[in-house]
Amino acid sequence: MRLVPIQSVKEGSILAKTIYDSEGRVLLKEGTELKDITISKIEYLNIYTIYINDKYSDAVIEDVIKPEIRQKAIKKVRDVFYNLEDYNKNQNNYQGQNLYKKSEKDFQSVQYVARELIEEILSRKNVMIGLVDLKSFDDYTYQHSVNVAVIALIIGMKMNFHKYELFDLCIGALLHDIGKVFLPNEILNKPGELTEEERKIVQEHPKNGYDYLKGSYDVSVPARIVALQHHERIGGQGYPEGREGERISILAKIVAVADVYDAMTSTRVYRKALSPNEALEYIMANGGTKFDYKVVQAFSKVVIPYPQGTMIRLSNGDIAVVTKVYSQMPLRPDVKIVYSEIGTEINSIMELAKENSIVINGLEYEVPEDN
Known part of the structure; x- marks a missing residue:
C-alpha cells in the first residue's frame, strides 16, 4: 500500500x-x-x-483512528461551521433566536466526538503519527481540524496529559479554526499570494473564533484559549497578540505544532504539499524559537516521516520501499531496493541505520519503466 x-x-x-x-x-x-x-x-x-x-509494496498502512470515527468527526465539525456560516449570512431569518442556544447541540456533538477520538487513541498502544489522512480541497478545513485533533492528542498522550486535559485539548483542536467562518471565502481560497491587507484580515480569525466561543458554556476556557492562541509563537513572532513563552497556553502550543505539520503536508489551492520529513525538519529546527521545545521533543518521538510501505529516493539514486521503521531512528528505516542502476541490488534489504553515507532524499512515486 x-x-x-x-x-x-x-x-x-x-x-x-x-x-x-x-x-x-x-x-x-x-x-x-x-x-x-x-x-x-x-x-x-x-x-x-x-x-x-501495487507490486512495490504490500504493506498495510493502518489508520490511527477507524475511518467511520474520522468521518463522523469531520461531519460534526462541518456541521458547526456550516450552521454558524448560515447564521452569519441569514441573520434576519434568525431574529429573536439566541446564536449560542442554536449552537448548543452542535457543541455537544463535538464533545461526543472528542470523547470517541480520545477513547479510540487511548485504546491503541504506542500510537504513532504516520502519513496524513487524505484531504480534498472542498472539505479541507474540516478534515484538517480532525487531523490536528488526532495529532495533538497523540502529542498530549506522549506528554502524559490527564484524560480531562486531553478532552480540552481535543475540543480546542477541533474548533481551532472556527474563526475562519467570519472571513471572506475569496481570501481563504485565494490561489495566489495574499496582500498585506488580506493577511491582516486572515490574522483576525483566532480572535474572531475566541470571541464567538466565549459566549458558549459548552466549550471550556482552556479550549477557547486554543482558538485564540494557536498562531502565537514562543518567541513573540505570532498573532493576534504576539505573546511569548509561558504567556501561551500549553494546549495552544501543542495545537500550533499539530496545525503546522498537517498544513505543511497537505496540498492546498496555492501550493503543493511538502514531504512529512520536510515538515518535521522545519518544526524541529524551530523548536525553542517558534515552537515550545518540550512539545517538539514529544512530537519528534511520535511522528514517522516515512511509514512502512512508503516509496523513497535515496541519496545514491536508488529507489526503495520502507519495510521496517524504528521509533528511535525514524529517518533511518530498513528499505527494500526496487530500482537501482546496479541491477544486482534489486530486492535487496538495506539497513539505513548501518549506512551512514546514504540518506533519504525524499518521497518517490514512480519507478523508471526499464526497471
Whole structure:
C-alpha cells in the first residue's frame, strides 16, 4: 500500500483505501481496479492523493483512528461551521433566536466526538503519527481540524496529559479554526499570494473564533484559549497578540505544532504539499524559537516521516520501499531496493541505520519503466 498523488496513479492500480464523500458516504470502495476515467473523476473531485496497492509494496498502512470515527468527526465539525456560516449570512431569518442556544447541540456533538477520538487513541498502544489522512480541497478545513485533533492528542498522550486535559485539548483542536467562518471565502481560497491587507484580515480569525466561543458554556476556557492562541509563537513572532513563552497556553502550543505539520503536508489551492520529513525538519529546527521545545521533543518521538510501505529516493539514486521503521531512528528505516542502476541490488534489504553515507532524499512515486 502506497500513498500516491493522483497524477501519478496508473490505470490498473488497485485502490487500497475506500474514498468517502463529504457526508461520509462511500464514493469508491477499497479493492476497485482504477481505470483512466475513474482516476480523472477522482481528480475532478479535488482529491489529490489516494492509497494504492501495487507490486512495490504490500504493506498495510493502518489508520490511527477507524475511518467511520474520522468521518463522523469531520461531519460534526462541518456541521458547526456550516450552521454558524448560515447564521452569519441569514441573520434576519434568525431574529429573536439566541446564536449560542442554536449552537448548543452542535457543541455537544463535538464533545461526543472528542470523547470517541480520545477513547479510540487511548485504546491503541504506542500510537504513532504516520502519513496524513487524505484531504480534498472542498472539505479541507474540516478534515484538517480532525487531523490536528488526532495529532495533538497523540502529542498530549506522549506528554502524559490527564484524560480531562486531553478532552480540552481535543475540543480546542477541533474548533481551532472556527474563526475562519467570519472571513471572506475569496481570501481563504485565494490561489495566489495574499496582500498585506488580506493577511491582516486572515490574522483576525483566532480572535474572531475566541470571541464567538466565549459566549458558549459548552466549550471550556482552556479550549477557547486554543482558538485564540494557536498562531502565537514562543518567541513573540505570532498573532493576534504576539505573546511569548509561558504567556501561551500549553494546549495552544501543542495545537500550533499539530496545525503546522498537517498544513505543511497537505496540498492546498496555492501550493503543493511538502514531504512529512520536510515538515518535521522545519518544526524541529524551530523548536525553542517558534515552537515550545518540550512539545517538539514529544512530537519528534511520535511522528514517522516515512511509514512502512512508503516509496523513497535515496541519496545514491536508488529507489526503495520502507519495510521496517524504528521509533528511535525514524529517518533511518530498513528499505527494500526496487530500482537501482546496479541491477544486482534489486530486492535487496538495506539497513539505513548501518549506512551512514546514504540518506533519504525524499518521497518517490514512480519507478523508471526499464526497471
